[in-house]
Amino acid sequence: MFADLSLIGLLGLATIVTAAILILNALRNLFLHPLSKFPGPKPWAASRVPYIVSLLKGNLVVDHAAIHQEYGPVVRVGPNELSFTTVKAWEDIYVHRTGHVDPTKDPVWYKAPEDMPQNIVTALDSKTHSRMRKALAPSFTEGALRDQAPTIDRYASLLISRLRDTVHSSLGSKAAIIDAVDWMSFFTVDIIGDLALGESFGCLENAELHPWVKTLNNFLRGMIYAATARWYPLFETILMKMLPERVMEMQRQHTQFANEKINKRLGLDSQRKDFVTPFLEEKADMSLKEIQSNFAILIVAGADTTATALSGTLLYLVKNTSKLEKLEQEIRSKFTSAEEITVASTANLPYLGAVIDEGLRLSNPVPGGLPRVVPKGGDHYGGQFVPEGVSISVRPYAMARSEENFKDAASFIPERWLERENGPYSGDKLAASQPFGIGHSNCLGRKLAWAEMRVVIARMMFEFDIEECAPEQDWIKLKTFMITDKGRIEIRLKLRDVPAA
Numbered sequence: 001m002f003a004d005l006s007l008i009g010l011l012g013l014a015t016i017v018t019a020a021i022l023i024l025n026a027l028r029n030l031f032l033h034p035l036s037k038f039p040g041p042k043p044w045a046a047s048r049v050p051y052i053v054s055l056l057k058g059n060l061v062v063d064h065a066a067i068h069q070e071y072g073p074v075v076r077v078g079p080n081e082l083s084f085t086t087v088k089a090w091e092d093i094y095v096h097r098t099g100h101v102d103p104t105k106d107p108v109w110y111k112a113p114e115d116m117p118q119n120i121v122t123a124l125d126s127k128t129h130s131r132m133r134k135a136l137a138p139s140f141t142e143g144a145l146r147d148q149a150p151t152i153d154r155y156a157s158l159l160i161s162r163l164r165d166t167v168h169s170s171l172g173s174k175a176a177i178i179d180a181v182d183w184m185s186f187f188t189v190d191i192i193g194d195l196a197l198g199e200s201f202g203c204l205e206n207a208e209l210h211p212w213v214k215t216l217n218n219f220l221r222g223m224i225y226a227a228t229a230r231w232y233p234l235f236e237t238i239l240m241k242m243l244p245e246r247v248m249e250m251q252r253q254h255t256q257f258a259n260e261k262i263n264k265r266l267g268l269d270s271q272r273k274d275f276v277t278p279f280l281e282e283k284a285d286m287s288l289k290e291i292q293s294n295f296a297i298l299i300v301a302g303a304d305t306t307a308t309a310l311s312g313t314l315l316y317l318v319k320n321t322s323k324l325e326k327l328e329q330e331i332r333s334k335f336t337s338a339e340e341i342t343v344a345s346t347a348n349l350p351y352l353g354a355v356i357d358e359g360l361r362l363s364n365p366v367p368g369g370l371p372r373v374v375p376k377g378g379d380h381y382g383g384q385f386v387p388e389g390v391s392i393s394v395r396p397y398a399m400a401r402s403e404e405n406f407k408d409a410a411s412f413i414p415e416r417w418l419e420r421e422n423g424p425y426s427g428d429k430l431a432a433s434q435p436f437g438i439g440h441s442n443c444l445g446r447k448l449a450w451a452e453m454r455v456v457i458a459r460m461m462f463e464f465d466i467e468e469c470a471p472e473q474d475w476i477k478l479k480t481f482m483i484t485d486k487g488r489i490e491i492r493l494k495l496r497d498v499p500a501a
Contacts, residue, residue: 022047029079034387040076041067048231051078055224058479061367065398073404074384081391082384083369085399087432089382093372093392095439100379102126103372106391108230116255117289119297120444132294133444135284139275140444145451147273149343151194152448156455158204159187160338160463166207167464167495175494177469181486182209184310185303187456189213192302195274196295198265212257213303224481258296266291298445305365306449308484309435310456312363312475313356315489316412318468323414327355331461341462346454354414356453360435362412363475367397367484370437396435397480405432410476465494 026046030036035045044050044067054060064083067075073085084093096102105124112122120136123129138144163183170176186203189210193201201210265276275298286294317324330351335341346352371393378387386392401409406416406428416425436446443449460466469492479485 033079035076035080035082035390038074038076038082038384039071041071044078045076046079048078051081052228052231055228058481058485061395061397061480062476064368064395065401068395068398068402073402074382078391080389081371081393082381082386083393083395083398084382085395085402085405085432086382087405087429089392089394090431090434090438092381093394094370094437094441101375101377103374103379103392106371106373106393108227108391109371111226111230112293117287117293119290119293121297121301122293130440131285132290133440135279135286136275136294136298136444138278138281140447141278142447144275144278145343145447147277148195148448149451151273152191152451152455153342155187155191155194155200155204156341156452156459157338158190159183159456160459162186162204162207163460163493164463164495167493175492177490177492180314180489180491181307181311182207182488184314184456185209185213185307188307188310188452189303191452192299193261196265196276196299196302197261198268198272198274198276199261255296258299259292262292262295263288301443302445302448304483305443306452308365308486309356309360309363309449310453311486311489312484313359313453313457314460314466314491315473315475316359316362317355318466318491319471320412323355323412324466327351327414327457328461328465331458335458335462338459338462341455341458343451343455346458349454349458350418351414352454352458354417355457356450357417357433358412358414359453361400361406361433363484364396364400364433364435365484366435366437367395367480368482369393369395370441394434396433399432402432405429463496465496467492467494 029046030042033045041050051060054063064077067077068083068085074089075083077083091097093103104126107124110122110124112118116122118124118128118132120129120132123132163178166178167174167176186207186209189203190200193199193210201213203209203213266280268276271277275295284291317327330349331341334349335345371391374381374386374388374390374392376388378385378390380386381392399405403409407425413425415423416428417430420426434442436443436449470490473489478487
């Protein structure tokens with residue numbers, strides 16, 4: 001039948017057939033799909049294309065927040081995906097409920113590349129995840145943190161010393177403009193290097209990120225491309241082959257470097273007060289490749305997430321001078337010398353804690369959420385019945401900026417975490433903000449992150465007067481590619497006349 005058709009005619013026919021299939025599929029998604037009753041923008045419901053375009057542009061978390069603002073707390077953001085901004089959804093999706101089957105990780109986002117071993121993040125099987133979490137947990141207990149605290153304090157002192165040097169070298173001035181993102185990253189990367197690998201990356205000493213750390217963005221962007229391809233399985237192989245070779249090479253370098261460093265640490269003194277010591281003492285049930293993969297992901301998670309939260313909190317502080325002054329007053333009235341400011345001594349400072357809570361709410365290190373898949377038979381989430389196979393998640397960025405959850409949701413107001421009775425923000429749903437997740441997949445390193453944030457912010461408030469120097473900087477303008485693409489956040493430091501550590 002097709003023997004007499006020209007190549008152009010065949011291509012034209014194929015184009016028509018493909019277009020017809022796409023149109024029919026879009027109509028099915030809009031009118032016949034089990035999620036048709038849920039509100040949301042029609043183009044996003046009809047096709048994955050708007051979602052993918054938004055994702056690749058780095059706008060997904062902002063676009064999801066706008067969709068929630070227009071359509072409500074439970075919205076359809078893809079042909080087979082729902083997003084929630086209700087507090088109840090946190091518990092329903094991420095915490096085990098008696099009598100219910102837990103939703104599983106969405107393989108679109110979590111599936112490890114074929115040539116890489118699983119880790120606590122990519123493990124889709126609940127038994128594998130539990131085994132790995134049990135093996136890693138001893139490294140993040142309260143006792144482990146007490147052992148690790150001197151290391152955190154030491155790097156906090158080094159950070160402040162290097163910042164003082166920077167100010168002193170600023171043409172004899174008592175002030176200097178710094179990039180908070182760089183310096184917070186130097187601090188968190190050096191700590192995680194010491195605790196996970198047995199040696200610092202030397203970022204604070206050299207005032208420069210180690211080359212390996214610079215591969216991180218390319219590594220994570222590769223994961224985004226992989227997720228995008230998985231929505232179209234027939235084309236996944238072709239799309240993955242189209243990835244820039246530079247991105248793939250960066251991913252290989254990232255993995256190789258981490259493996260070499262981890263192997264070296266495993267051969268060091270087992271009594272070091274770091275992540276590896278309790279891990280080895282417990283004789284963790286993991287293969288060498290699994291250990292390498294898990295510690296590599298700990299480095300990524302432990303460095304960038306805390307640097308994000310610190311940078312965001314400092315930016316909000318310099319933009320809200322009354323809050324900054326209140327925090328300075330608490331710190332400077334509590335301590336008389338820099339040496340007094342430690343992980344332990346900053347544990348019970350109410351306003352500092354509120355500042356960190358508010359900073360984490362507005363600059364959540366994982367703003368896009370953790371997608372899960374509804375188990376067989378469907379279940380109720382956030383008060384709604386959701387059919388099996390649907391991808392569901394809470395969106396932290398959108399949750400934090402919902403007026404349903406927080407009064408003056410876009411404003412930086414630490415007092416909302418303190419004035420709980422009869423205050424103007426007593427109606428806030430504080431449980432809506434879960435920056436470290438909730439349930440059996442919550443962040444193991446949350447106590448470590450809090451310790452780092454407390455001591456660094458307190459030391460900076462004590463040693464310097466900090467000021468805004470770039471009013472155009474705004475956290476909500478930043479792009480997100482799995483992690484927040486922070487760029488530069490400039491603040492001005494002025495030396496105070498206080499004893500140096």
